[in-house]
Structures are given as C-alpha cells and as structure tokens.
Amino acid sequence: MHLEYEPMIRALDEALNAHLAWGRQVLRSALTHTVPGADVLDPAAHEVCQLGLWLRSHAGMLQGINAHKAKALEAAHHRMHDAIRAIMEQAQTGQAVSAAQVDAFEQAQDELMRLLTALKGRLVTEAIRHDPLTGLPLRHGLEHDFSDFQKACRRNQAFFYLAMIDADHFKAVNDRLGHQVGDQALRHLARTLRKNMRGNEPIYRFGGEEFVVLLQTHSAEDAQHAAQRLLEAVRTALMPLSQQEPLALSVTIGLTQVQDEDDLSSALQRADQAMYAGKQAGRNRFMLLDAPAQPPLAQRAG
Numbered sequence: 115m116h117l118e119y120e121p122m123i124r125a126l127d128e129a130l131n132a133h134l135a136w137g138r139q140v141l142r143s144a145l146t147h148t149v150p151g152a153d154v155l156d157p158a159a160h161e162v163c164q165l166g167l168w169l170r171s172h173a174g175m176l177q178g179i180n181a182h183k184a185k186a187l188e189a190a191h192h193r194m195h196d197a198i199r200a201i202m203e204q205a206q207t208g209q210a211v212s213a214a215q216v217d218a219f220e221q222a223q224d225e226l227m228r229l230l231t232a233l234k235g236r237l238v239t240e241a242i243r244h245d246p247l248t249g250l251p252l253r254h255g256l257e258h259d260f261s262d263f264q265k266a267c268r269r270n271q272a273f274f275y276l277a278m279i280d281a282d283h284f285k286a287v288n289d290r291l292g293h294q295v296g297d298q299a300l301r302h303l304a305r306t307l308r309k310n311m312r313g314n315e316p317i318y319r320f321g322g323e324e325f326v327v328l329l330q331t332h333s334a335e336d337a338q339h340a341a342q343r344l345l346e347a348v349r350t351a352l353m354p355l356s357q358q359e360p361l362a363l364s365v366t367i368g369l370t371q372v373q374d375e376d377d378l379s380s381a382l383q384r385a386d387q388a389m390y391a392g393k394q395a396g397r398n399r400f401m402l403l404d405a406p407a408q409p410p411l412a413q414r415a416g
C-alpha cells in the first residue's frame with residue numbers, strides 16, 4: 115500500500131485545527147448566549163465536521179494501524195460532539211449547564227486529543243520510515259525486520275533468501291529523459307516489483323536505484339523462480355512516455371540464501387557481491403551467491 119504520509123499528516127493537522135476552532139466557536143456562543151451554527155446541533159455533526167471526514171476517509175489505514183484505537187478514536191469524537199450538543203441545547207433553554215455535562219465534554223475532548231496525538235506520532239514515525247518517492251519502507255525498516263523474518267523462516271522451516279535489486283543503466287535514463295522522468299521510472303519500478311511479490315514478502319528502497327526484498331520459500335528453486343519472475347515483470351512492464359516510445363527498464367538481481375549464522379550485514383554483503391557479478395556478466399539477470407560453506411558462485415542467466 116502506497117501511503118502519502120505528508121499530505122495525510124497535513125490534512126490531519128488542518129482537521130484538528132478546524133476542530134479546535136469549532137470548539138472555540140461553541141464556547142463563544144455559550145458565553146454570549148448566541149445561537150451556534152447549525153452544524154453544532156446537527157446529530158450527525160461528528161460525521162460532517164472536518165475531523166469526521168478525515169477519520170472516515172482514512173478508516174482503512176486507521177484500522178490497519180490499530181483497529182481497537184481506531185474505534186476508540188471514532189467513539190471519543192462522537193461522544194465529544196454529543197456532549198457539546200447536549201450543553202448547547204441546555205444553554206438554549208436558559209437552564210444552567212450541569213457540571214456532569216461539562217465533565218462529559220472535557221473527558222471526551224481529553225480522550226480525543228490523547229488518541230490523536232498518539233496517532234500523529236505514529237504517522238510521523240511511519241513517514242520517516244518510508245520513502246516519499248516510491249512509498250516503500252526505507253533501509254531502516256529492513257534493519258528492524260530482518261531478524262523477525264529470519265525467526266519466522268526458521269519457525270516455518272522455510273528457506274530465507276535476500277535479493278538485492280539494482281536498476282540497470284539508470285544514469286542513462288536520467289541523462290536522456292531528465293531527473294523527473296527518472297523519478298517516475300523509479301516509482302514505476304517499485305510498483306512493478308511490489309505487484310509481483312507475495313504480500314508477506316517485504317520490499318525496501320535500499321538506496322537510489324536499489325531495492326532489497328526478503329523471500330520466504332520452500333526450496334532454492336522457488337527463490338530462483340521468484341527472481342526470474344521479477345526480472346521478467348520489470349522487462350515487460352513498459353513505462354508509457356508522452357510523445358516517445360515507452361521506456362523499457364531492466365534490473366540486475368543479487369540473490370543469496372540467508373543462513374542462521376548470518377546477520378543483515380553479512381547477507382547484504384553477499385547479495386551485493388552477487389549483484390555486482392550480475393552487472394559484470396551483462397546485467398538484466400540474477401546471480402546466486404551461496405554462503406562460504408557452500409559452492410561459491412552458481413550462475414543463472416536471466
């Protein structure tokens with residue numbers, strides 16, 4: 115899922131500010147005994163206010179982050195609107211607002227702010243961990259996930275492969291078509307790779323035109339088939355260009371089986387070596403490099 119964190123966080127800030135401004139407007143009409151806007155008294159106010167719209171349009175993402183907290187956030191927001199409406203309706207009749215009514219409002223407001231602050235912190239953390247160009251997690255995520263993936267493969271008695279994927283002749287793409295088209299090509303490449311991997315196989319933007327994927331397979335052949343599939347997917351997914359022939363990209367993949375005694379750095383080093391050998395051998399192919407105890411370099415043409 116490609117999430118545009120920056121605009122999302124900006125929209126959340128705007129919604130929050132609108133919410134606070136709305137609170138001030140309500141307080142003002144209560145103190146000055148003026149009629150608040152129709153939106154305050156609307157029983158569906160929590161659905162039509164800016165924050166309500168933000169929550170609705172990001173419901174899927176919020177569920178994905180933490181379904182329990184997403185529900186609590188929606189409930190606190192709803193409660194806050196109900197509490198405000200109760201206060202305003204009471205004030206309109208000229209009767210004193212009860213302390214319990216004010217408490218209900220304050221509690222809902224506090225809960226809402228607490229949940230929103232935590233959510234914003236979470237989104238900012240996610241934003242830092244993701245590449246704004248492709249939406250993929252950055253290498254920081256790889257450091258974080260590697261040992262979990264290693265443990266999961268051990269538990270499932272599966273093979274763990276790490277693949278380093280590097281775009282071929284990418285400098286020429288930038289030089290010929292400009293950096294902006296180069297950016298589009300990287301996005302296109304990331305999408306193509308993502309689309310051709312299983313949901314539980316993470317992919318990271320490792321560096322400029324380099325990606326890393328983690329594969330959990332049943333056999334060495336499966337890993338090689340996966341690498342072959344990625345090569346073909348990239349080769350055949352032409353990127354349309356306005357007024358020019360579509361752009362054909364290719365990648366070189368360095369593949370290595372991650373052993374129990376490997377850490378991220380040793381696995382990366384081998385995958386990088388295999389990738390470099392693939393570049394030397396003509397690019398647009400994958401190379402497999404086993405750990406030292408095994409045969410040194412088995413070569414497969416792409």
Ligand SMILES: Nc1nc2c(ncn2[C@@H]2O[C@H](COP(=O)(O)OP(=O)(O)OP(=O)(O)O)[C@@H](O)[C@H]2O)c(=O)[nH]1
Nearest residue numbers: 280281282283284285286288293296297322323393
């Ligand atoms: N447009 C764009 N280009 C990038 C980005 N990151 C890295 N690059 C470019 O990727 C190119 C990488 O060039 P090289 O390392 O020489 O490799 P290459 O031209 O792909 O050649 P080989 O890897 O040997 O096939 C450089 O021109 C970088 O400027 C990016 O975010 N956007």
